[in-house]
Amino acid sequence: MKKVASLALLVLAFGTASVCSASTITYDVNLTFGDISVTGDIVTDGAIGSWHDGLSVVDWNLLFNNGTSTVDLTSANSYFDQGLVLTATATQLAITFPGGGNTGILDVEGNGYADSNAQLDFGVEYISRGGYYLGYEYAKIGNDWQYSYADPGSTQVIGAVPTSATPEPSSIFLLVSGLAGMGGMIRRKLKA
Numbered sequence: 001m002k003k004v005a006s007l008a009l010l011v012l013a014f015g016t017a018s019v020c021s022a023s024t025i026t027y028d029v030n031l032t033f034g035d036i037s038v039t040g041d042i043v044t045d046g047a048i049g050s051w052h053d054g055l056s057v058v059d060w061n062l063l064f065n066n067g068t069s070t071v072d073l074t075s076a077n078s079y080f081d082q083g084l085v086l087t088a089t090a091t092q093l094a095i096t097f098p099g100g101g102n103t104g105i106l107d108v109e110g111n112g113y114a115d116s117n118a119q120l121d122f123g124v125e126y127i128s129r130g131g132y133y134l135g136y137e138y139a140k141i142g143n144d145w146q147y148s149y150a151d152p153g154s155t156q157v158i159g160a161v162p163t164s165a166t167p168e169p170s171s172i173f174l175l176v177s178g179l180a181g182m183g184g185m186i187r188r189k190l191k192a
Contacts, residue, residue: 027093027159033139034146071118093159097135
């Protein structure tokens with residue numbers, strides 16, 4: 001009976017671990033720039049931590065709306081250009097503006113800059129007349145550009161995991177399979 005209990009605990013632990021570790025994380029986006037709203041989601045490969053170059057971003061679907069026009073940018077019709085530090089936790093996705101210098105950008109825009117009719121951009125600019133660095137954020141639809149600003153070195157949350165997030169179907173299947181297997185082993189052992 002001791003061996004069965006140990007095996008049952010191992011199966012249960014494996015099933016529980018599979019629920020806790022998702023292969024991807026989907027962050028809901030809900031941003032406002034003047035009259036432009038940007039909603040949708042950004043999907044990462046599930047990595048937790050900070051990185052450059054967008055390596056962990058695997059998919060996105062962003063809907064731009066300014067009250068008269070809507071544009072949908074997806075991984076199929078746009079590109080994701082990342083030079084800023086992007087930080088993912090289990091609950092949110094955020095960017096950190098560089099402390100100074102005209103370096104770093106997070107830019108999602110339609111394929112082909114010349115014909116891009118929607119764009120989401122975060123970066124840092126040096127303002128020569130004032131001699132200081134300025135973090136900027138903007139969204140655009142066509143010729144409608146809406147800006148907001150942030151201090152260099154500050155962090156901006158761009159997405160959050162919905163509070164009602166449910167486990168992936170594959171994780172639920174593994175947990176149920178593990179529990180069923182454990183029940184079957186215990187039943188067979190008790191019959192013997």
